[in-house]
Amino acid sequence: MKKLRCLPSFTVIFLLFMSVLLPVSSFAKSTDEMQESTVLITCGDLKGSYGMGTGFVIGHSDHVVTNHHVVACAEQGGPVNIVLDINNIIPADVIWSSSIKDLAVLKPEKRLNRPAVTFTRSKDVKVADRVYVMGFPGAAIDQRLIDPSTITTVKVSQGIISAKVKSKDGVDLYQTDAPINPGNSGGPLFTENGSVIGINSAASLVAGVVLGEDGKGKTERIRLGDNIGWSIQADELLEELDRLGIKYKTEGRQVKKESTDGTPILFYSAMIGLGVLAVSLAALALFLTIRKKGRAAVNVEHLPIKVSLSKENPDWHQEDVETVTSEPTILPKPAPIKKKDTWIVVLAILSGLTISIFLLLGFLYVIGSLASSDGNAKPVNVVNNDQKNKPIGQSVQVTVPLLYDLTEEEAKIALEKAGLKLGKVVPQKDLLSKKEHVIKQSVDYESKIAKNTAVDIIISSGVALPVDANTLQQQGITIINQYWDQADDLFKQRKWEAALELYIQARDMANILGNSEKNDMNLIAKTRYAEVRIADSMAMVKIELGHPYHALQDMEDSMKILTELKDKNQLTNDKELGTAYGNLAWCQLLNHMPDDALKSLQLAEEYHPKSPLLEITLAHIKLVTNHFGEAFVLYRENKDLNQSGVKLSNVIADDFSKLKKAGFPDDKMIIIHDVVLGKGKGAGIDFEEIKRTIYFQTYAELAGDLEGYMSTFHLDKGSAQYKALYNNYKKLFTTYTFKEAKVEDMDITQESDDEAAVEVTKSFEYTDRTKEYEEDVTYQFTLNKTNGPLPWQITKFEVKKN
Numbered sequence: 001m002k003k004l005r006c007l008p009s010f011t012v013i014f015l016l017f018m019s020v021l022l023p024v025s026s027f028a029k030s031t032d033e034m035q036e037s038t039v040l041i042t043c044g045d046l047k048g049s050y051g052m053g054t055g056f057v058i059g060h061s062d063h064v065v066t067n068h069h070v071v072a073c074a075e076q077g078g079p080v081n082i083v084l085d086i087n088n089i090i091p092a093d094v095i096w097s098s099s100i101k102d103l104a105v106l107k108p109e110k111r112l113n114r115p116a117v118t119f120t121r122s123k124d125v126k127v128a129d130r131v132y133v134m135g136f137p138g139a140a141i142d143q144r145l146i147d148p149s150t151i152t153t154v155k156v157s158q159g160i161i162s163a164k165v166k167s168k169d170g171v172d173l174y175q176t177d178a179p180i181n182p183g184n185s186g187g188p189l190f191t192e193n194g195s196v197i198g199i200n201s202a203a204s205l206v207a208g209v210v211l212g213e214d215g216k217g218k219t220e221r222i223r224l225g226d227n228i229g230w231s232i233q234a235d236e237l238l239e240e241l242d243r244l245g246i247k248y249k250t251e252g253r254q255v256k257k258e259s260t261d262g263t264p265i266l267f268y269s270a271m272i273g274l275g276v277l278a279v280s281l282a283a284l285a286l287f288l289t290i291r292k293k294g295r296a297a298v299n300v301e302h303l304p305i306k307v308s309l310s311k312e313n314p315d316w317h318q319e320d321v322e323t324v325t326s327e328p329t330i331l332p333k334p335a336p337i338k339k340k341d342t343w344i345v346v347l348a349i350l351s352g353l354t355i356s357i358f359l360l361l362g363f364l365y366v367i368g369s370l371a372s373s374d375g376n377a378k379p380v381n382v383v384n385n386d387q388k389n390k391p392i393g394q395s396v397q398v399t400v401p402l403l404y405d406l407t408e409e410e411a412k413i414a415l416e417k418a419g420l421k422l423g424k425v426v427p428q429k430d431l432l433s434k435k436e437h438v439i440k441q442s443v444d445y446e447s448k449i450a451k452n453t454a455v456d457i458i459i460s461s462g463v464a465l466p467v468d469a470n471t472l473q474q475q476g477i478t479i480i481n482q483y484w485d486q487a488d489d490l491f492k493q494r495k496w497e498a499a500l501e502l503y504i505q506a507r508d509m510a511n512i513l514g515n516s517e518k519n520d521m522n523l524i525a526k527t528r529y530a531e532v533r534i535a536d537s538m539a540m541v542k543i544e545l546g547h548p549y550h551a552l553q554d555m556e557d558s559m560k561i562l563t564e565l566k567d568k569n570q571l572t573n574d575k576e577l578g579t580a581y582g583n584l585a586w587c588q589l590l591n592h593m594p595d596d597a598l599k600s601l602q603l604a605e606e607y608h609p610k611s612p613l614l615e616i617t618l619a620h621i622k623l624v625t626n627h628f629g630e631a632f633v634l635y636r637e638n639k640d641l642n643q644s645g646v647k648l649s650n651v652i653a654d655d656f657s658k659l660k661k662a663g664f665p666d667d668k669m670i671i672i673h674d675v676v677l678g679k680g681k682g683a684g685i686d687f688e689e690i691k692r693t694i695y696f697q698t699y700a701e702l703a704g705d706l707e708g709y710m711s712t713f714h715l716d717k718g719s720a721q722y723k724a725l726y727n728n729y730k731k732l733f734t735t736y737t738f739k740e741a742k743v744e745d746m747d748i749t750q751e752s753d754d755e756a757a758v759e760v761t762k763s764f765e766y767t768d769r770t771k772e773y774e775e776d777v778t779y780q781f782t783l784n785k786t787n788g789p790l791p792w793q794i795t796k797f798e799v800k801k802n
Contacts, residue, residue: 041053058117066187067200068104086151102201120236132158135155136184162177164233407438425457431497437459438459500542507531562580569582615636632672635652689792702739714786743762
């Protein structure tokens with residue numbers, strides 16, 4: 001029983017420990033993990049200067065989110081890099097960006113092996129919630145002040161959500177008093193629980209005059225206040241990730257906060273209350289058991305002493321032994337232990353253990369309730385009452401159909417066919433999808449939910465017309481041209497979303513006039529043709545924004561109108577059909593439809609033969625369908641041509657970036673980009689240009705491209721040497737097909753500024769269609785800097801070893 005009485009003290013300690021542990025354990029992520037998800041972004045321009053910003057990891061550690069303005073340099077061809085540490089810099093491509101939302105999504109060259117963030121939607125965020133800003137503020141990474149090796153250390157500041165607001169463009173924002181400085185742009189706004197609720201964009205800035213070191217004033221953007229910063233709500237990003245098909249994780253409101261239905265915080269409070277009760281009971285039991293009600297102390301001076309005689313003690317003497325009285329010794333009796341005390345102790349212990357189990361089970365429940373959902377999580381409607389009242393196991397599960405891009409009526413039919421019903425229909429402005437078509441559904445496609453569940457949809461309301469019907473009818477084609485011209489100007493400035501909104505308004509006005517029976521045939525033909533041209537421009541903008549599917553829809557609509565005009569003999573120039581079919585082929589290719597693209601391109605060439613742009617599109621089709629030789633020849637033949645003042649080598653390079661964003665492998669694109677176009681990192685450097693000539697020759701051999709092979713030589717075309725070489729390789733390419741051609745070894749000795757000696761060993765695999773051959777050949781070349789198609793060309797050569 002003595003041991004039993006000390007147990008309440010252990011119970012007190014244990015329960016106090018649990019009371020402290022539970023609140024601490026409610027945090028979803030540690031600060032270290034939040035910092036691990038945050039990365040440094042750099043973006044350079046073609047002049048060599050660069051800026052810095054912040055980003056964070058999403059998906060399977062294969063995508064990064066940041067601000068549009070952080071990576072705006074990419075629009076002019078500047079490099080974008082993700083800096084994990086001073087010796088680990090990973091190039092990245094911008095696969096989507098929006099200047100209006102000020103958001104961008106990057107695709108690094110390889111996985112980052114950093115934890116991806118989890119998102120919390122705006123509905124689960126309350127004003128006054130505590131938040132943390134993470135990133136790389138400019139002043140904190142000034143290499144004049146700190147050790148450069150610590151530049152990639154994530155800096156943390158904190159504050160609260162001050163308000164939920166909208167930007168002038170309708171973008172949902174959080175206002176926060178957490179410090180957001182230049183360099184924090186694009187970084188995550190974390191909750192206490194480690195989930196991202198926003199993307200930091202900027203502090204409030206105004207124009208002001210600042211005195212420079214020379215004493216002269218200059219206008220700069222300066223901070224409006226010390227406690228006003230803006231963060232883009234995560235919902236604005238998540239809807240774009242849905243469009244891009246990028247996976248992410250979301251979770252509801254954490255246990256430390258008030259949830260939607262209030263359950264987690266009430267349960268948590270109840271558990272803590274029970275814990276306090278258990279501690280009180282255990283403390284009372286401890287107090288009662290340590291009271292002086294135990295065994296009484298005995299005074300040894302009043303007890304008789306009996307000396308033990310032992311033969312082992314030879315020094316004893318009988319006279320020294322005290323006589324023991326024969327009267328019985330009466331010992332004091334211990335005070336009896338009250339049963340009430342014992343039961344209080346037992347009760348306290350049992351209560352403490354029981355309530356501890358409840359605490360543990362409650363804790364596990366809360367943790368379970370916070371499990372994040374995988375993928376593009378969307379809210380699921382609550383099933384209706386008759387479904388909820390059914391016993392478990394009796395509700396029938398059905399599969400949710402894909403509603404995207406259907407009309408409201410088509411969505412309703414698809415849901416009813418699947419055993420579901422249409423819920424709320426919410427219109428929303430949208431620049432991409434067709435008007436009155438579904439752009440979002442509340443339950444994911446192919447999800448399993450109870451039969452008869454209502455599924456909500458959001459449909460595109462398009463863009464409001466700038467004028468009413470009467471004004472449009474009065475101004476006619478004039479107002480259409482006005483908006484069209486303004487959109488073209490914004491297109492040239494690469495302000496894609498602003499241009500697209502004006503294009504949509506111009507297109508919709510043209511559509512109204514072109515389908516009005518009030519108008520004469522001449523006006524109808526003009527407005528229908530305008531609708532075609534505007535739709536073409538819309539498609540190009542949507543491609544720039546990373547949405548080739550919607551671009552294809554616009555081009556298909558354009559082709560229908562053009563075909564209609566041609567059938568009515570209202571199309572004056574058949575080349576318009578050729579251009580339109582070429583644009584359609586490009587959109588089809590970006591949507592991974594190469595066979596359809598090839599058919600459209602064949603139609604395009606019927607109406608507009610020998611168009612260099614069509615040849616480039618054909619080269620793209622050949623390249624992605626593994627016809628490298630044919631693609632090589634087409635790129636080489638057209639790269640130096642100009643179309644409307646634009647060099648086609650620049651068009652090809654831009655197309656490659658779009659093909660890569662569309663998901664095509666880029667290994668062969670890199671060969672064409674670096675070797676054929678000469679746009680590699682070493683462009684203009686003699687040593688790299690010499691290597692380029694050798695590789696260009698080798699790929700020309702692989703392609704069986706005689707003209708390309710001969711372009712690597714700087715020889716007089718009338719000379720016997722040139723003719724012999726030409727005839728030799730003409731026979732070689734006619735007789736054999738090269739399956740492989742590689743540069744195995746290259747030794748370059750640059751003897752002067754305009755001459756170099758190169759020894760090259762190449763390996764070849766080729767066939768004459770009856771037999772296959774393999775051989776290695778070593779050449780000795782002399783190259784000189786020239787003004788030919790390649791900066792360095794071969795002037796002398798010999799075969800050293802065959």
